[in-house]
Amino acid sequence: MLKGHCKIELIYAQTGRRELQEHDNMVTKALEYFYKKGGITNRSAFNASYINSNALYYMLGGVMCLDTALTESNEIVRVPAGVGMTANGARDILNSGAPIELGSYNDTESGWQQDGSLKMVWDWTTSQGNGVIASVGLSSIYGGMRGIGNKSVTNKANSFSAGGYNSVTNLEGISGIPLGYKDNRVYSLQSFVNVDKWTIKIYDFPYSQIDIRDNMTAREVDEIEVSIPSAIQNLPYDRSVQNLMGYGEEYKIHQNGDDVFIILVSSNTGYLAVADTSMFTDDYPAYVIKFNIPTGAVTATILSPTSTGLPAINPTRLQSIYFTYGISSKWAIIDDYLIDITNLANTSEFDGGAHTSGAVSPRVLTAQTEDVFTVGSYQYDAISKTKRLTNGEALGGIGNLPDNPLMRFGGSALYRDYNILATIFNLEEPVTKTADKTMKVTYVLSFTN
16 A cells, blocks of 8 residues: 655765666555554554654654665564664754754655655755665654664754654553563562562453453452572662662663563662672672563573673762663673673673763663664664664663564553664665765655555
8 A cells, every 4th residue: 555666866066967776665564563553551553643643744754874785574664783874864854963964854845746646855965964875764753853873973852752652551550570571461570689589470461352351450360489590589689879879770671572681780779789889790790680481480690790701890889970781682781891691701892881970870771672772862783882872762661572573561551663664775786975965865655545
């Protein structure tokens, strides 16, 4: 029902000579996944005012020009890790300054055509969007404006609200810490600390099926006890240190399929806290914990200077610093380092923004995919080892549902991800935009019944 045609033109500023590539392009399953029912907490995208008022505008109003050709699969519904963004744009946005990746929407040349198609045109000046372009794709208007990270490491506020992409009512009455989601049920751990086994409450959380008894108050259906390794038994907790330092989360959770991955960090953020403030030492390590939902199996891996070869972090008690941490099924992040959780000796530097004077909060990274992490307006790519600024924030949550890569579980609700890749146009040959050229990208969307 939807067909995309993309044209990219590089125009030499001095002579007007044009380099042009154009072709029909692949439409991915992004819209299909976005519009699927979101369960009892986020029933329909049409409940969100931003979507039902003008879906075409909000779902396909952004564009990204990428430096790498993408696999031509309709299952690629997000920009993968390892890919950089050379240029981006969004409908109704004009840009004459920073960030230099962001172009301007050409309202004069855009609009509905006599054949019923929609034409969208973006322009970049000689100083904007310079670099290699190997593929182009449409995104939501928020996603196009946000981008996947500006190589210029500058950004601006997103002109569009992310809130309208979801119409969420949170499920109430969930006790403890939601770990993960499977088969219309949420698994919630009652406590990490001062326990020699885990107590997990299980609640009905309707997504693909509903029980007539279900409502917006969680219905507990089971409680189980789970054996845990000795290394994470009876972990102490000192709230006074946490309050003194002003820190919030002491853990981060990420689900990938049936497996839940947790990183527990040490003293200054609460766990293993003592009067001193060692953050990462052999005496005060971090832990990577893996919990398999179907079997209940729990494993724990100790992260310490000895096990990883990384330097200790042992600041004075009241020193204000960023302490960065995050987790996916592949990577743990501690401070300025990326750690392969299957091979702790495989570490690499990873600019987490640590040791920044005056900061009193940790950077707690959310895994968007197994290789892409976000916090605030920063996006971290574990493949390219880059940290870049975006024009707006990504969607949070614990992990994606196995049957819908754009539906994220957030602990008490399901959310639709608006950072989509809706089309893929791989250029026949990559082009390089330089400062002696302007650029124009034209997208024509046509519709059939």
